[in-house]
Amino acid sequence: MPDNGSDSSSLLEAGIMQTVWDLRAGYEDTLASPLFPVFISVGFYFATVFPMTFFDLCASRWAWYRSYKLQPEKEITWPMVKKCLALVMTNNFLYVLPVTVAQYIWVPPTPLPAKAPTALEFFGQLTALLVIFDFQYGVWHAVHHKNRWLYKNFHSTHHQYHTSFALVGQYLHPWELFTIGLLTTVDPWFFRCHPMTCWVWMLMNVWLAVEAHSGLDIWFSLSTFVPFGLYGGSRKHDMHHMKPLTNFQPYLSTWDRFFDWDCPGMKGGGVKPEELLAWEQRNKRKRMSKHATELMTGTVNGFLSVTDDAKGNNETTDTAKDK
Numbered sequence: 001m002p003d004n005g006s007d008s009s010s011l012l013e014a015g016i017m018q019t020v021w022d023l024r025a026g027y028e029d030t031l032a033s034p035l036f037p038v039f040i041s042v043g044f045y046f047a048t049v050f051p052m053t054f055f056d057l058c059a060s061r062w063a064w065y066r067s068y069k070l071q072p073e074k075e076i077t078w079p080m081v082k083k084c085l086a087l088v089m090t091n092n093f094l095y096v097l098p099v100t101v102a103q104y105i106w107v108p109p110t111p112l113p114a115k116a117p118t119a120l121e122f123f124g125q126l127t128a129l130l131v132i133f134d135f136q137y138g139v140w141h142a143v144h145h146k147n148r149w150l151y152k153n154f155h156s157t158h159h160q161y162h163t164s165f166a167l168v169g170q171y172l173h174p175w176e177l178f179t180i181g182l183l184t185t186v187d188p189w190f191f192r193c194h195p196m197t198c199w200v201w202m203l204m205n206v207w208l209a210v211e212a213h214s215g216l217d218i219w220f221s222l223s224t225f226v227p228f229g230l231y232g233g234s235r236k237h238d239m240h241h242m243k244p245l246t247n248f249q250p251y252l253s254t255w256d257r258f259f260d261w262d263c264p265g266m267k268g269g270g271v272k273p274e275e276l277l278a279w280e281q282r283n284k285r286k287r288m289s290k291h292a293t294e295l296m297t298g299t300v301n302g303f304l305s306v307t308d309d310a311k312g313n314n315e316t317t318d319t320a321k322d323k
Contacts, residue, residue, distance in 0.1 A: 021116030021196055031195070034107035037185075038100045041202045042092065045170065048210045052166035053081055056215075068216045068268045070238045074163040076215075084167040087157075095174050099181075110195055117194040125191050129201050130208075130251065136183050138249040142261070144176075145244060164234075164241045169213035208251055212237040217268030222251075229253060235265025239276075 024031050056076035059065040066072040117125075144155040157173040170177070184205050188198045211221055214234050223233035232253045240247040246263035249256050256262040264275035 017116040017119055017122065024112065028112055029109075032109040032112055034103040034109065035100060036110075037199060037202055038096070038103065040199060041206055042096065044203050045206050045210065048207060049166040049169075052210070052214055052216070056165050057081065066269065068218060070215050070217055070234065070266045070268065070270065071163050071242075072270045076163070076165050080161070081165075081167060084161070084165075084171045087172075088167060088170045091170070091172065091174060091177055095177060096181075112195060117197055121194065122197055122200075125188075125193050125197050126201055126204065128191065129187055129193075130204070132187055133183055133205065134249055134252045135255065136187075137180065138252075138255055140179055141250070142248040142259075145248065159241065159244055162241055164213045164215045164238050166210050166214045168241075169209040208233075212250060217266075232256075232265070235267070236263070237265075239263050239265040 030036060053076075055065060057078060060069075060075050141155075144150045154173045154175045158168070158171055158176065161168045161171065172180070184202060188201060193201070208222070211218070212232075212234050215238055216234055218234070221233045223229075223231045223235060230253055231251060232247060232249065233251070236247040236253060236256075237250065240263075243263055246261055247253075247256055247265075248261055253262055264273060264279055266276065267273055
């Protein structure tokens with residue numbers, strides 16, 4: 001016999017999704033334009049960062065606001081914001097705007113299907129896109145930290161700020177901006193995502209990046225709701241700006257844990273949780289153990305030390321410097 005309860009639930013979900021999708025009526029030309037995804041992404045970015053930046057500048061001494069700050073002792077100043085905003089605007093005018101114009105000229109309008117995606121398709125694809133993008137950018141991020149040349153020439157731009165605030169999410173070298181834009185745009189193609197799914201994914205990615213760089217421990221972060229600490233959010237990424245060889249994943253924590261790159265983050269008000277204190281103790285013991293091993297084996301940072309036998313001196317000399 002058919003499951004009437006299940007059928008009713010499916011019809012309800014389909015009805016909600018279709019009702020939302022039907023709101024496009026009368027705006028088809030605008031929504032189908034290749035400019036639409038760019039405009040909503042850029043517009044949503046500035047709409048989210050400006051209120052946060054205002055509070056960083058104007059409310060930094062208010063006790064209730066400082067209780068949400070991950071680094072409350074670090075003040076966000078207007079010169080910091082001005083420098084960050086200058087690069088963000090430069091990138092948008094020199095790179096985003098020309099790409100937008102090229103899309104308008106050469107990319108055909110997006111076909112808008114009559115039917116909405118099912119709830120399963122919509123939320124399933126959003127979850128898949130998040131996991132895949134997180135892995136892709138996590139690999140890119142780790143490589144650009146581990147390789148000195150890549151870090152110096154590209155990713156070091158982003159790390160000029162050790163104290164993160166919302167605008168810093170787009171304080172990027174053009175190469176990094178291009179990589180993020182490409183992954184965000186291309187990944188939905190592989191799933192043949194519905195336009196509504198694509199648009200929500202772009203807005204979702206913008207918000208998650210802004211929240212991760214906000215420097216705030218806000219209660220409505222995904223890290224509050226995702227169990228087992230699987231989602232890092234602002235706590236983990238703020239710690240990455242303090243300890244750059246940790247927390248390479250932009251959002252999740254799975255691969256960071258697997259490769260032992262995971263470092264617990266601070267809590268609002270600059271409180272160190274027990275997990276972070278334990279992590280610091282473990283790292284301290286590791287450094288002491290490594291130092292003891294180097295002393296016993298006659299190595300420094302993995303290089304053999306040189307002894308001055310000609311003078312009958314048993315003391316080890318400094319390791320030869322990198323040329």
